[in-house]
Amino acid sequence: AQSVTQLDSHVSVSEGTPVLLRCNYSSSYSPSLFWYVQHPNKGLQLLLKYTSAATLVKGINGFEAEFKKSETSFHLTKPSAHMSDAAEYFCVVSDQAKGGKLIFGQGTELSVKP
Amino acid sequence: GAVVSQHPSWVICKSGTSVKIECRSLDFQATTMFWYRQFPKQSLMLMATSNEGSKATYEQGVEKDKFLINHASLTLSTLTVTSAHPEDSSFYICSARDPRETVANSPLHFGNGTRLTVT
Numbered sequence: 001a002q003s004v005t006q007l008d009s010h011v012s013v014s015e016g017t018p019v020l021l022r023c024n025y026s027s028s029y030s031p032s033l034f035w036y037v038q039h040p041n042k043g044l045q046l047l048l049k050y051t052s053a054a055t056l057v058k059g060i061n062g063f064e065a066e067f068k069k070s071e072t073s074f075h076l077t078k079p080s081a082h083m084s085d086a087a088e089y090f091c092v093v094s095d096q097a098k099g100g101k102l103i104f105g106q107g108t109e110l111s112v113k114p
Numbered sequence: 115g116a117v118v119s120q121h122p123s124w125v126i127c128k129s130g131t132s133v134k135i136e137c138r139s140l141d142f143q144a145t146t147m148f149w150y151r152q153f154p155k156q157s158l159m160l161m162a163t164s165n166e167g168s169k170a171t172y173e174q175g176v177e178k179d180k181f182l183i184n185h186a187s188l189t190l191s192t193l194t195v196t197s198a199h200p201e202d203s204s205f206y207i208c209s210a211r212d213p214r215e216t217v218a219n220s221p222l223h224f225g226n227g228t229r230l231t232v233t
Contacts, residue, residue: 034221043120043207043224044158090157100211102148102222104157 002027002095004074006105014113019063019078021108023091026072032094033074034102035065039087047089050074061085086112116142116212120225127198127232135193135228137208143188144210148222149181152205164191198232205229 007022025031032051036044048059055067065076074091091105117140127133137147145166150158162183163171170183180202182194191210195202209222 036221036224041124041205041227041229043118043226044209044222045224046221049221100220101160107157109155 002029002031002093002097002103004033004091004093004103004105006089006091006108008108009106010109010111012111012113013081015083016080019076019081019085019110021076021089021091021110023074023076023105024072025074025091025093027093029096032096032100033065033067034092034094035059035063035074035076036090036092037087038090038107044090047076081110081112083112083114086110116210116223118208118210118223118225120208120228122228123226124229125231127230129199129232130197132194132196133198133230135195135206135208135230137191137193137210137225139189139210139223142210142212142214144191145188145213147185147191147208147210149183149191149193150207150209152207152227154205158207161193166191195230198230200232203230203232 003026005024030052034049035047038044047063048057050057050067058064063078089108093103095101119138121136147164149161151161152158161176164183164185166185172178185191205227207227209224211220
């Protein structure tokens, strides 16, 4: 069975400092992995996706993630946090055995201090 | 890019009444749409998979008669919360996958969600 674990329920950074949101996955297949962002009372917006092409994936708003098979990780990073980055972030894996059903991590709340 | 529109964005209703939420794919045809429920500070829980022209597939523990799903066209799925009660208050989000992207690596495109409050 496929799963994802987000290692931190809450991360707090200062504006202008780097962001690291951690995600580990478990998959029997070569996984398809995604990061989504959710602002309060909004739907989810796709930040980036990994689909077995380049291991370093660049997304929107300056975010990127690196797929590391040896560590079964797909951590999300950004060099410099902005106040508008404060939101909930979800790491997601696509369960190919179940027709692409998405399996969500528990979410990480990112706070950005001025 | 693919756009999913959800309406209404928020609704307040009295206990015992029914509420309908609409989910539309605006620039693609979606044979399948997904309905999620999200409690405060929690992740998304898949409720059901809506299939155009056929019955929806419900996840274990989700009441079919409470959450009626209709997918009458390739661009519209509706979720009706019947005889709503305060415990049904939640954030409901629909999503769809653009068929022009392969299933294995295609993301879901989400609506903006509906905040339901039952008084």
